[in-house]
Amino acid sequence: MNSLGFVETKGFVAAVEAADAMAKAANVTIVGTERVGGGLVAIIVEGDVGSVKAAVDAGAASAKKVGELVSVHVIARPNAALEDFFKGIREKKK
Amino acid sequence: MKNILTGEDIQQAREQGKKEVIFDEKTIVTDIAKEAARRFDIQLVKKEAAPKTATVAEKREPQRATRPPSRASSGGLSREEVMEWKKEFPILDSIIHVGNCSQSPQSKRVRQAIEQYMESWLSIGMDWEYWIEGVIEAKNEFARLINADPVEVAVSTSVSEATSSIASSINWRQEPRKRVITTEAEFPTVNYVWLAHQKYGCKVDFIPVRNGKLELEDYDRLVDEETKMVSTTHVYYQNGFKQDVKAIADIVHSKGSLLLLDDYQSSGTHPIDVREMDIDLLTTGNLKYLLGIPGIAFIYCKKELLEQFKPSVTGWFGQENPFDFHIRYLDYAQGARRFETGTPPVIAAFAANEGMRIINEVGPQRIKEHIEKLSEKALNLGSELGLNVISPFDVTRKGPTTAIQVAEDQDSHHVEEEMKKKNIIVSARGEAVRVAPHFFTLEEEIETVMHELARVLNE
Known part of the structure; x- marks a missing residue:
């Protein structure tokens, strides 16, 4: 399984800005977005670990400029069990 | 809200000629930011956490509570009246009860009223x-x-x-x-x-x-x-x-x-x-x-x-x-x-x-005046003892509760339990411990409560 990167923002606009920056900054795929509730939106990307780190960094920097950045995280080597966890998100994206 | 340090922040620091970037323990520093700092020879300095205890008397300026300067009435209940009313609440013989914001103590009269219902149910049935x-x-x-x-x-x-x-x-x-x-x-x-x-x-x-x-x-x-x-x-x-x-x-x-x-x-x-x-x-x-x-x-x-x-x-x-x-x-x-x-x-x-x-x-107006007096005592003493008092210091803009915020590494419910061991009932809520007296509370009891609270918070 590829590395995973997460950027969580408060508000949709900051999330879109982050997603755009992440996709432009590195060779990553946007797995999906999750609306966590209370205005929180998480953008999830996957790719090789270097790309994901660069994408998360760029996404965070961009989100901060237009809205509220809540959290960032990179899972370099996700456990295989997470595959099932993200299956639903991938399907939702389709 | 967490602060998040990115590569761009390091880049900006570099452009501003900074040699170090200071961040606190809650800040997330991305790997790219760390890499950029290494590359540009910028020190990432983690700021020491704030003191963990709630009592930082040496750093906090004591505040003074304010009350209206002229008062038309006597200022609440006399000591004799309070002592007389205390007899109505048996638990007050052995306990200082300032947890009234959660549950007041049982009075003989209230117990008797409940017993009247129980007796009627027992003897008359319906x-x-x-x-x-x-x-x-x-x-x-x-x-x-x-x-x-x-x-x-x-x-x-x-x-x-x-x-x-x-x-x-x-x-x-x-x-x-x-x-x-x-x-x-x-x-x-x-x-x-x-x-x-x-x-x-x-x-x-x-x-x-x-x-x-x-x-x-x-x-x-x-x-x-x-x-x-x-x-x-x-x-x-x-x-x-x-x-x-x-x-x-x-x-x-x-x-x-x-x-x-x-x-x-x-x-x-x-x-x-x-x-x-x-x-x-x-x-x-x-x-x-x-x-x-x-x-x-x-x-x-x-x-x-x-x-x-x-x-x-x-x-x-x-x-x-x-x-x-x-x-x-x-x-x-x-x-x-x-x-x-x-x-x-x-x-x-x-x-x-x-x-x-x-x-x-007893009279709500007299209770109010009595509680304002107790509030003033709790606020001033709390402040003098260096406790983190988060209630308003104008007693006219304050109800009976005086709230003391505990430190980040303390659990208010643990403080409540510790106070109970000292025969004092306070009420924990979130990150605060609340001291909530009533008309049966004496000023000296507030003194005891605040001193014991300071002791527990410093342990």
Whole structure:
């Protein structure tokens, strides 16, 4: 399984800005977005670990400029069990 | 909110000629930021965490509480009166009880009232006439407490149920005013009720808490011609901040809206005159400063407004004649009883009635003055001892609660338990420990409480 990167923002606009920056900054795929509730939106990307780190960094920097950045995280080597966890998100994206 | 340091932040630091970037323990530093710092030879310096203990006397300037300079009356109860009243509460022989914001101590008279009900149940078996009379007497006593007409008073089982009855009595789909303004200082149950009614078409907005207070300007800004109801607390349960109800009522009414006041956090500690304060609806319960037990609450509704409220949280006691046993139509009671639901909480009503009698006997105005004196003592001493007092220092803008915030690594409930070992009942809530005295509390007891609290927080 590829590395995973997460950027969580408060508000949709900051999330879109982050997603755009992440996709432009590195060779990553946007797995999906999750609306966590209370205005929180998480953008999830996957790719090789270097790309994901660069994408998360760029996404965070961009989100901060237009809205509220809540959290960032990179899972370099996700456990295989997470595959099932993200299956639903991938399907939702389709 | 976490601060997040990115590569771009390091780049900016470099452009500004900085040699180090300081961040605190809550900051997330991305790997790219760390890499950039290494590349540009910029030191990433983690700032030391703030002191963990709540007592930082050497750094905090002591504040002084303020009270109105001229006072028309005696300033509360004399020491002799307090000592006499203490005899009414057996637990006060061995315990300092300043957890009244959660549950007041048991009085002999309240216990006796409960026993009267138990005795009637035991010996007579079924005595509905006497039991319901007890409920009516409790409603009358409550009406006396807030200067209302008994017809304007309904009995309920909790403020959650009472608020639900009120919220459900507005036809939100047809009502042209859709907004309800509530506050971030509400006891959460009230907001849950309003939020749950959004599915029927009402829209909920919140007045923010700023520095532990609610500002009148925010009422003025947020309440508008679309607002049906402003649902607000008299006193903030976290830190005891007390609002100017009359000033809020003026704003609310100038916009053609209604004021619903939750007085649970302070009923029994100050005079409430619903007419003078121009309150449209009021809810409260009895287990705190009204000396009762859980299971009972009251609703007040201004007589002229009653007709418009048709609750869907209802039941047979909300009907004009519950004993008609009609089944095909609703016939809401003429008075505030229309907010009632099922069989009333009889045993809790017996307790509530006697508790409120005690409060009316001592006198809410005198209780208020006594508590202001105790507040002043608690605030000043807390400040002198370096405790993190988060209550307002103007005692006129404060209810009975004085709240002390504990340090990040401390658990307020653990502090409550430790204080209990010292025979002191305080009340933990979130990150604060609340000291909430009543008319039976002596000034020297407040001194003992604050000193012991400082000791526990420093252990």
